[in-house]
Amino acid sequence: MSIAESGQWATFFLAKEQFAVPVEDVQEVLLSQPLTPVPLAPAQIVGLLNLRGAIMPAIDLRTRLKFEQVAPSEYQKLLVLKTNEGLVSIVVDEIGDVFELAGEGWRPVPDTLELGHRDAVFGIFPLDGQMLLGLKTHAVCADE
């Protein structure tokens, strides 16, 4: 039993880590967008954005995963994910390649992984010299 199915995975970089999400969960990638802040919202919500009439929250994974904050870059990109609650976008540093990954290649999260990640990552995939972190989309894009 593998912890994920075989298939295509889209990857993105955030604070030098490479994360993976199933390709079919990705709707599109947006360049930096004007965001409308939501006062009083949880800290990871950086704002709302309008994608062709659909309003979705933009989530700052850095905050969510308790990474060190950096000044927002104008090169930052938004990855729009399809979730069962509708579209949600996450702010990422850079978009990576798409990989075809075999399900059995996924490994459980090592205990050494920092606490901030743990509940947001379902497993890791070692890939020549680098490590993909499998993102639990529903855990970061839903009401905790």
Add this chain to the structure above:
Amino acid sequence: MSNYNEDDEIKQLFVDESLEALQRVEQLLLEAENGQARANMVDTMFRDMHTIKGTSALLAYEKTASLAHAAEDLMSRLRDKSITARKDHFQHMVQVVDALRQLVENTRDHNTEGALDFSTLVATLRHDLELGDTAPAEAAPAARPSPPASAPATTPTPAAAIAAPAPTVSSAPAPTAPAPAPAPAHAPAEAAAPAQAEHHTESDGTVRVNVGVLDKLMNLMGELVLARNQMVQLVKAVHDPQAQAAGQRLSIVTSDLQEQIMKTRMQPVARVFEKIPRLVRDLAQQTGKRVAVEVEGTATELDKALVEAIRDPIMHIVRNSIDHGIERPDVRAQRNKPVTGRLLLRAAHEGSTVTIEVRDDGGGIDPTIVKRVAVTRGVITQAEADRMSDREATELVFRPGFSTAEKVTNLSGRGVGMDVVRTHVERAGGMVELESHLGKGTTIRMKMPLTLAIIPALLVRDGAQRFAIPQANLLELVYLDEEQTRKDIEYVRGAPIYRLRGEILPLVKLSPLLRHQTQEQQGVNIVVVAIGARRYGLVVEAIQDTEEIVIKPLHSMIKKLPCYAGATVLGDGGVALILDVAGIASMAGIEMKGAQEFGAAGVTATADEHTQSMLIFTAGENARCAVPVSMLARLEQVDAKTIEVVAGGEVLQYRGELMPIIRPESALPIGSPPPMPEDGVQQLLVFNFGRPVGLAVSAILDTSEVDATHPSDVPMTLGKAVVFSRTTLIVDVFALVRQLAPGCVSSSGGPTRRPRVLLADEVDAMRASLAGFLRASGLDVVETTSEAVVRELRNHSGRQFDAVVASVAKGKDVSVQVKQEQPGLPLVCVTNDATNGAAIKRVEREMVLEALVAAGVFAKEVRAS
């Protein structure tokens, strides 16, 4: 998107059609039961049963088919008059309708007819047919109106069903009584329901459309409106006449299209209303009450989603009316009311809203009982109950966890109450009002917007971003310039208030609530908003435009914030959050307490008759004191350091003059003044009896309605009262000012001599209340009773009275004695009875004062402004 295959579509069509037909049949049956038979009713029922039978047989829904078949047969015989229609026939038909509905709903929800067995009911119908007109009364196997589902699962033969008739036949009206023949003679009944008739006939010009398609259309429409808004702004920027013309055309077409699409979603409230008579019938039977339902304006149309949204609230209100409102027939008879209670449902357009009213002529809501129940259920404390007006008490039924039923019945005392009704209605963008007259009945009014998805809204800016406020919540906009801001915004217990035409409006500043920064600005923009009867002022940085907005739901991570109702895309493509006016009120903590105390019972004239609105403050060693709000000129907060000591007295530079500051501790035995507060802010009550004077107090607590004042021996007071469970001194401000700052009392009235009035009234509370008011207005009042009035006049012959105010209750009219004793002495008569022409109603205290002024007793300038 639409995964409907052909079978599903046919099934859906069958379900829709059948439920509609059943609704129609039920309506006719109820009318027949009320004796308003229609000419073609049997015919209609026959056709509907025939259709259901046909389609269900085609789709192999056998139970449905066999039941519809039996009903069709019966109708067919009634139609060709080979059997005369009897009341029990119609009752069986009611059961058929229930059973068929259950089957059809099962088909819809579970794709199967389910395990229900209605063979007994089929047998009953067959039996009706066999008996024909020969039916002996006692033999009619009138099945109980209990769910037929409880019938034995094995299929009994018709004979078995007849052999075992339910023993409780008596619950049905005597079957021998022939129902009124479905004769066309009942013209009035037909005329009474033309709208429904129109609703029934489905002409060739209509098409059935799946609701999903309509919803999709509506969403697309929303997108189009947004695109249009965006385009219009872009076109404005390019100065090209052709582009502008095109933009304008787009704009017009979009609006027209929007209107038409809205129309496709419109449904008559009849959708909800037509279920009511049946509900009422069942409830009335269960409770042993007699209720006649009247329905008006069934053709009034609302957006489909809103019709759905009001369904449960209306049902609940109707339940409440019958359960708690309308009395039992015997009670009604005792109260000289018609034995049959009346329930009126009315829908009507009012501008861009639809008002839906449920009115009953029942017992009304008794504020005393409501208060008691609220206290025992812990909804409010006894102290709160004590200072609550009747109107506020009635509003308690909207509080969570409230039910007024003395005994919990299975109808409405189920823990969900009017609070749920209010929540539902407000969630759909509407508001609920309640009006109740004890002994006469209750009216509950719901005001709903016509449509949900696209609403007009006001855009405001606060901090760096824009927000939308639904127009439905909007009452008016007020702008105060710098000067007015300083002058007109007051603080009660630290909370800002503004007097809008005399009514106290609590203010909520948006920026601290949402914790964002705003620019320093000179004036104040107040958006006056309402939620039901409650209102408050939302202070924002800037008011922008109005715009048609499309409400988009928020992600669940944001949705739980009470301050937002959704978000929308604006004309420039930006996103704005839609403010939830009710949510903001509750966040600011003014929802229940503030708004009601300030608004409803504050200083407005609607306050209770015997009460006086008082400002409660502390002074000295935490002593509670109060002054009538009507005497106050202003409330001020000043920097304590700006108070200077000049010639032994304290003064403050105030509006270009020196205002004396007096301290209540100097004259009242309430201990020494507390040390200066750390923030250095001094609270001042400013009075003006000719010249302004400031009363320095420790803290301003609240305003409250104060009734029953008790006499007090403390000098410089008008009495004492229990307010917020604490003994509170009612300060005689006039006397205090006269003693501590005599220069501030207008010379025209003579600062040292106040007009002396003899006040004679039998009712202690009344007298105390009026006396307090007159004293507060600057009069010297001697209180007495009617018996003692002459004695008082003689006793005080040395110190002349300037006037007599006397109550002239029946049999206690002292006016003649007063006139005999001191002819020429001004006399003002007060009464409780407004029909006594010469007298002033006792509660009209202002008028008493006016009368004294008119009699020359009293110079107007002396009065506190």
